[in-house]
Amino acid sequence: MLLGIVFAAAGMACVGSSVAVSTAITDAPLFTLQSVRYAVAAALLLVVARVTGWRVPSPRRREWLWLAGVAGAGLVLFNVGVVRGVAHAEPAVIGVAVAAVPMLLAIVPAVATRILPARGVVIGATVVTAGAVLVEGFGRTDAAGIGYALLVLVCEAGFTLLAVPVLSRLGAFGVSFHSVWMATAGMAVVGVATEGPAAVTTLGTTDLLAALHLAAVVTTLAFLLWFTAVDRLGSGRAGLLTGVVPVSAAALGVPLDGVVPGPMVWLGTAVVAAGLVIGLSERRRG
Template identity: 40%
Template sequence: MNTTTTRGPLLAALACLLVGGSFTANSLLGDYPYAGGQFLRYALAFLLLVPFAGPGAWARLRTLGAGGWARLALLAAVGMVGFNLAVLAAERTAEPAVPGVFVGCAPVVVAVVVPLLDGRRPQRIVFFGALFVAVGAFTVQGWGRTDAAGIAFSVCALAGEVGFAVLAVPVLRPLGPRLLSTAVCGIAAVESALAGLLIDGSGWLRRPDAVETGALLWQAAVVTVVGFVCWYMGMQRIGAERATLFSGLIPVAAACTAPLVGTGSYGAAQAVGSALVCAGVAVGSGALPWRARRGRVPGGRQRASERSLERV
């Protein structure tokens, strides 16, 4: 793969590694009001992104129409605010590994849903790579104690992770990665404020202490600004199916960074799971030179999976 074709996978990988590392920052915000923290994170990210939204940003946003704005609002509500709320609710009655396992299945769902919505058949190489990623994510995190409510909210978290990719597909082309990230962060900040007022009342926002400030700044400036733009740039280049494969790196990054703050350990299971995730990402994303290794079938006809990889 040349520089042009590797840029998309590298951007998607960087975005997911940053998100995975953010779970370590989340552990430092356990006592801070959830919705208030999300509001500060997305509001600051919005302010940082505005100067980089690009020329004619407002004109491009106006071309979306009511349907496009509704999609942006749904993307922010489901893939950002709702996703984080679902994870938080799941962890009240389930161990953190449970929603993590469900979210790890997102590549499988996206590998099927996105092609069907586009009127085409799912690509087998992407689907099989997604299965490797899901099994690897499960191996990294294991399974934990849960109940029916924990499973239900974990399914909601899976829906949020899938929605973050699927809902963005129609608006990514007209807006571009930077303007799309700017718009959804602004909308998510408003939605977080409304959720905070409904859930926590007047106590939804308070001044963070020094540790909480550092964690919120990291989440806003690095995870959200850099991570979101890299994610949508990668998705723009390699498509939602292949980009979502890299979400398997989220639990890997979380497992690698957890020992830094004493919230977990990295052992044999995490190493094996990480290897499975990396193998699934490499196969499904087309990073491995399968055409060169498998060659051509007799008669000079290429197999369907090879032809599908050439369209990337």
């Protein structure tokens, strides 16, 4: 269990680093850049497989549908929701939506299986969500912004929940690789439709370096760590560790931007830590 916690926390810390990188690519054609990111990530995963000797398992029958859900909802539609959402809402609103993911990851599997979730996990998820909201803060939005925030919330939870049925056979590597190459195709279609086929030629050096970081750290490394953790801990407990994302993003702001976290960030970090202790102390049910 301890190794799963470490993997989940490390994976979410990698995701938190994307906040700093994203500020450098606000003027880039984002959907096109995302397709480049996922294409590079797919290539990196193949390199990792070649070097380590890992086998790339082929999906069977319904597994294709689950993987398509992970890629379509958890990656493509999630990014569409974020990009469109920030046009109607301040980034903190989208961040608060993502902060509520632990609640969905704790409750949805219990509803689907008709098994009561562990009380400590639900309480921990509630506390972690509250702490993450304190770290993120609140922002202004309109009705469309709220809709996009809810879309982002559902898609972010779907990224994990839709992977659970195929993790046992395909493993973290198989789920990561197949969902990433599918997302490459999906984001390419969205990019061509909204930004034009020539958008890729407008990507500058900074954009490509950002795409490389997103591909290597936020996708390849983070996905492998995260799906391994979900397989070890279950979606409910692993979901608690998503509270690490806003905390790590705030921590990275100190060396990168010289921004020292305010009192609410420190309070939120303490609340997230308390939620993790509560949720992860509960014994896992069979």
